[in-house]
Structure formats: C-alpha cells, structure tokens
Amino acid sequence: MKPSTKAIFRRHGLRLDRALHNWVYFVFYTPYVKAAYKAINLVERRLTGLPLVGFLAGAVFERYHSKVLSFEDAKKILLLDKDLVLGYDSAKRIIPYKYANKLVIKNPSLIAVMDCPCKKASKAPCEPVGSCIAVGEDFAPLWLEHCAHNNVRQITSNEALAIIKTMRASGHIQQAFLKVGTGGVTGVICNCCPKCCASLAATRVAKQIDPSLSMNAQSGYSVKARPDLCRQCGACQDACPFDAMRMTEHGRLYNKDSCMGCGLCVDACPNKALSLYADSRKLMPLDIDTARAALEKN
Numbered sequence: 101m102k103p104s105t106k107a108i109f110r111r112h113g114l115r116l117d118r119a120l121h122n123w124v125y126f127v128f129y130t131p132y133v134k135a136a137y138k139a140i141n142l143v144e145r146r147l148t149g150l151p152l153v154g155f156l157a158g159a160v161f162e163r164y165h166s167k168v169l170s171f172e173d174a175k176k177i178l179l180l181d182k183d184l185v186l187g188y189d190s191a192k193r194i195i196p197y198k199y200a201n202k203l204v205i206k207n208p209s210l211i212a213v214m215d216c217p218c219k220k221a222s223k224a225p226c227e228p229v230g231s232c233i234a235v236g237e238d239f240a241p242l243w244l245e246h247c248a249h250n251n252v253r254q255i256t257s258n259e260a261l262a263i264i265k266t267m268r269a270s271g272h273i274q275q276a277f278l279k280v281g282t283g284g285v286t287g288v289i290c291n292c293c294p295k296c297c298a299s300l301a302a303t304r305v306a307k308q309i310d311p312s313l314s315m316n317a318q319s320g321y322s323v324k325a326r327p328d329l330c331r332q333c334g335a336c337q338d339a340c341p342f343d344a345m346r347m348t349e350h351g352r353l354y355n356k357d358s359c360m361g362c363g364l365c366v367d368a369c370p371n372k373a374l375s376l377y378a379d380s381r382k383l384m385p386l387d388i389d390t391a392r393a394a395l396e397k398n
Contacts, residue, residue, distance in 0.1 A: 102245045104241040105246075107237075107241065118283075125282060126239075126243060127242075127246045127247065129214075130215075130250065132217065133217035133218055133220075133221045133298050134217075134221040136298050136302070137298055137301070140305055144305045144308070153309055157302075157306045157309060158310070158313060161302075163197075163279065163280040164281070164315065165200065166290075166299055167195055167276045167278070167286075167316075168274070168275055168316060168317065169274040169275060169362075170274075170319055170321055170362065170385065171264065173387050174264055174274045174276075176387065176389070177208070177289065178211070178260045178261055180235075180388070183206045183207065184206075185203075186202070186392060186395040186396055187201055187202035187203050188202055189395060193383065194385070194395070195317060197317070200279050201278060201284065202278075203285070203286050203386070203391055204236075204285035205235055205238075205286060206238060207236050207237040209257065210240045211233065211240060212233070212234045212244050212253065212255065213231070213232065213252070213259075213260065214230060214247050214252035215229045216229055216230070216231045216290065216291070216293075217232070218290075218293070218298045219231070219293065220250075221296075226270070226295065228266070228267075229251075231263060231272070231290070232291070233263065233264075233288070233290070233291070234288055235260075235287050236287045238282075239287045239288055264289075267291035268291075268364065268367055269367075271364065273292050273294070273360070274362070275289070275299070275316065276386060277289075277290060277299075294342075300315075300316060302315050303315045316360065317383060318360050318361050318382055319361030319362060319363075320385035320386070321361030321363070321376040321379060321382070322377060323365060323376060324377055325352070326373045326374075327373075329371045329372060329373035330352065330371065330373040330374075331371055332352060335368045335369055336369055340364060342362075343355070344356070344358040345365055361385075363376050
C-alpha cells in the first residue's frame with residue numbers, strides 16, 4: 101500500500117467508507133466525473149419535477165461543494181508559508197455548508213497539477229486540460245502517487261499562479277473544493293470552465309428544482325464601478341460567466357445577486373473602471389487573513 105493510501109485511512113479513522121470514497125474519487129477521477137455528468141443529465145431531462153430530487157441534491161451539496169475565489173484569495177493560498185488549520189466554520193460565515201467546511205492545508209508548499217476531469221469528460225473540452233491544482237499533503241501526494249494517467253506533476257507556487265493567470269485570461273474561474281469524502285477540508289483549487297465544469301452544471305440544474313440550491317458558494321465580493329472611467333464597451337458582459345453584467349441601451353446593468361465575485365469582469369475591463377469589494381451583505385471571502393480572524397478561535 102502506497103504512503104498516500106495509508107494516509108487516507110489514517111485521516112478517516114473508523115470511517116472506512118469515506119476512506120475508500122476518498123481513494124476512488126481521485127484515482128478514478130475522470131470516470132467518477134463522467135458518472136456525475138450522466139446523473140446531472142438524467143435529472144435535467146427527466147427528474148426535475150420530483151420533490152425528492154431537490155432533497156437529495158441538497159444533501160449532496162452539503163457534502164460536496166465549492167467556494168469561488170478571487171485571484172488575490174487564490175494567490176494567498178498558493179503562497180502560504182505555513183500550515184493553515186481553521187474551522188469548523190460553525191456560523192457558516194465563509195463556507196455556508198453543514199459538513200465539509202474546514203480550512204486545513206498542511207505543508208502548503210507541496211503543490212501538484214493534473215488534468216481536469218470535467219474537461220476530459222466533456223465532448224468539447226477547452227484547453228489547456230491540465231488545470232486542477234492540489235495544495236498540501238492531504239491531496240498532492242495521492243495525486244502524485246496514483247494519477248500518472250491524468251498527467252500529474254509537482255509544481256511550485258509560482259508555476260501554480262502562472263496556470264491560474266492563464267486560465268483566467270481564457271474565462272476560467274477559481275474554486276476551492278471541499279468534500280466530506282476527502283476529509284471535509286480545502287486543498288483542491290480548480291480552474292473551472294463555465295462550459296465544462298460539472299459542479300457549475302449541477303448547480304444550474306438544481307436551481308431549476310429549487311432556486312436556493314447551489315453547490316458553488318459566492319466568493320463574498322461584489323463589483324463596484326467608476327462611471328467616469330467606464331466607456332460602455334461591453335468587455336465586462338463578455339467576460340462574466342454568470343450573466344451578472346449586461347449592456348443595454350441605457351448603459352451597463354449589474355445584477356449583484358447573480359454575481360459570484362470571481363473578478364473576471366474586473367480583469368477584462370480595459371479602462372480599469374471595475375473593482376471588487378468585500379460585500380457585508382454576502383458571505384465572507386475565503387481570504388486567509390479574514391478567515392484567520394473569523395475562525396481561529398473556533
């Protein structure tokens with residue numbers, strides 16, 4: 101048994117079911133996500149009207165979900181120079197889910213990247229495929245020891261940041277994923293394509309059943325604009341994957357409720373008219389400094 105496999109069973113203790121799930125999830129990453137896609141398509145085609153489906157979706161989303169990250173928040177995670185151990189987020193201020201909501205990254209300088217299973221499961225994957233990032237010893241060793249078939253490789257924090265910059269330039273958002281079956285901790289940062297991402301697709305379908313359901317928690321940021329700099333060019337609308345920005349004959353319209361706070365519109369604005377701010381009416385951002393202040397006493 102490889103060292104990373106032994107570590108999984110130690111982490112989960114008596115919950116052998118979760119340990120096995122943890123192992124299967126990453127070792128068979130692409131077929132796992134392909135199966136998830138089939139389930140999502142089945143629900144969308146045939147089962148959206150069944151009340152039980154909404155209940156089951158809610159239960160799944162409590163155990164497998166994500167937190168959207170701004171570039172700066174992702175950067176702080178990748179540049180950690182010491183272990184991060186925070187949570188549980190019992191007040192659900194940052195991660196609004198019941199179970200998988202600890203911020204734990206041990207040995208953060210150990211980073212790996214491998215092919216995105218959502219893109220490989222897609223019929224028309226966007227490039228580059230190598231865009232899923234594991235940070236810390238809870239995830240990177242397992243990938244490096246078991247996932248050669250997904251072109252895994254160890255990288256530095258600067259290489260990881262370069263990948264994120266490249267992915268943002270092509271319209272990908274960053275999400276930190278948390279899952280009960282992998283220990284309920286963070287450490288996986290995915291560069292998610294709105295067209296390929298299984299979790300974004302699951303949320304889209306779930307909202308047809310219950311608009312309150314979401315697998316993807318907002319970053320905690322909203323967008324503010326400087327009207328004196330805005331030229332109504334429409335670049336923000338083109339960049340936004342959540343239809344939160346729209347250009348009309350009356351000017352730019354911003355839907356704060358639809359905005360996930362990813363910051364792609366800010367990146368795209370050629371006149372630097374847009375910026376992110378921490379919105380007190382939304383969740384707290386997964387900013388390491390803010391998270392420490394909120395959770396280190398828990």
